[in-house]
């Protein structure tokens with residue numbers, strides 16, 4: 001026992017202290033209930049009353065089981081009683097029901113009070129409403145579950161996309177094979193016949209076989225374009241990075257369009273600096289881009305000239321194909337590089353082609369770390385510049 | 396100098412074409428229409444080169460190349476693969492499977508013969 005001053009005032013002091021303690025218990029935020037050994041309530045504080053919705057008068061003499069929500073089973077309560085009747089403190093969470101019928105979560109500590117013989121005489125229960133915390137926890141759990149579900153869905157979607165990609169590239173491979181196999185023999189046999197390897201042919205046969213060869217080469221070019229654009233879109237296009245000399249590549253591309261330029265009476269000029277240093281890139285794709293730009297220039301020019309100007313610095317080579325052809329309207333310049341887009345040139349005759357050339361050029365140039373730019377004036381010719389880094393950058 | 400080439404190709408027209416081009420240059424050609432047939436032939440006949448189509452039905456060219464390279468009887472024969480895929484990594488895959496050369500279809504009849512001849516081992520070499 002503590003020393004509370006003079007013995008004379010002791011009884012009065014005890015009384016005052018008990019009143020103060022009760023006032024303090026009544027004022028705390030935790031709900032407090034006193035019961036006898038059977039659980040019959042004989043005192044509750046204000047917090048208990050506001051937590052449960054029952055007034056003090058209503059519950060004195062009652063058993064706390066009036067708060068039971070039924071959410072917890074018999075075994076749960078049996079364990080609780082076993083603990084406290086054995087004189088041990090019980091701590092746990094209860095789901096209870098307020099007077100108005102609503103349920104709430106409480107965290108509760110029940111302390112048994114024992115007499116000198118060790119027999120339980122009273123219980124003190126201190127509790128606090130943790131419904132809000134439960135709600136937050138629940139929400140947290142739900143959002144964790146949602147995140148988990150989203151992650152699982154993402155994995156499934158990713159796997160599905162990957163298998164779609166696989167199907168796409170398998171389809172492209174099959175198409176490529178199925179289309180090239182017959183073309184391989186058409187082009188091959190035509191070449192054999194034209195070269196006289198299978199015996200002499202007369203001039204008319206030769207002329208017709210040349211037409212077969214030109215048509216099949218054209219068909220091959222179309223198939224290649226369609227496959228290229230599909231491969232680019234499926235992320236399946238291979239771009240090499242190997243050192244090579246640019247001059248022969250340029251010469252080959254120019255030589256391919258020369259016959260057509262001559263037929264149309266166009267001058268075809270190349271100006272390149274002497275001693276062009278080798279570049280590290282994809283020779284075949286560089287040639288493809290140049291050839292596309294050159295054949296467009298020849299195709300869309302009826303009078304004048306087509307030129308290829310090559311300029312190089314330490315970092316990059318730029319190749320500009322300039323023509324004196326129909327030109328491109330300013331509003332059409334933006335659509336130029338979209339696949340399958342052929343502009344209305346205002347000319348009466350139709351130009352052959354699929355409108356894939358420039359779309360492929362731009363994507364190829366980008367895959368090699370460079371770009372293709374267009375400048376043009378309607379009726380005043382066009383200039384397409386292909387910029388190629390000397391070393392291919394990261395794709 | 397006459398060499399003996401094993402052609403493994405399933406397409407009849409392409410088989411005729413390739414055979415014609417190689418015979419024009421004086422070589423002898425034996426052809427097989429499937430991978431297993433080709434492997435079987437290669438084990439029995441001392442070929443100078445195998446011209447292998449990659450897109451074969453059933454056992455594909457990669458598997459054929461691997462099988463030829465795994466067998467002591469056929470390991471030394473140079474393989475030139477012919478493919479019409481030209482997809483990402485094809486070349487690496489073909490060379491990784493043990494082929495020495497790689498050609499894409501369509502072939503150019505003017506240069507085909509001389510391209511193939513580059514892969515013959517020099518005569519007298521083991």
Ligand SMILES: Nc1ncnc2c1ncn2[C@@H]1O[C@H](COP(=O)(O)OP(=O)(O)OP(=O)(O)O)[C@@H](O)[C@H]1O
Nearest residue numbers: 296297300327342343353354355356357358359382
């Ligand atoms: N040098 C040019 N002068 C004028 N117009 C051009 C020129 N180059 C391209 N164009 C316009 O841009 C369009 C798209 O060009 P692109 O090369 O993509 O297709 P195409 O040449 O019509 O067909 P493809 O190249 O697939 O055979 C052309 O149809 C044409 O209208």
Ligand SMILES: [Mg+2]
Nearest residue numbers: 296353357358
């Ligand atoms: Mg074009």
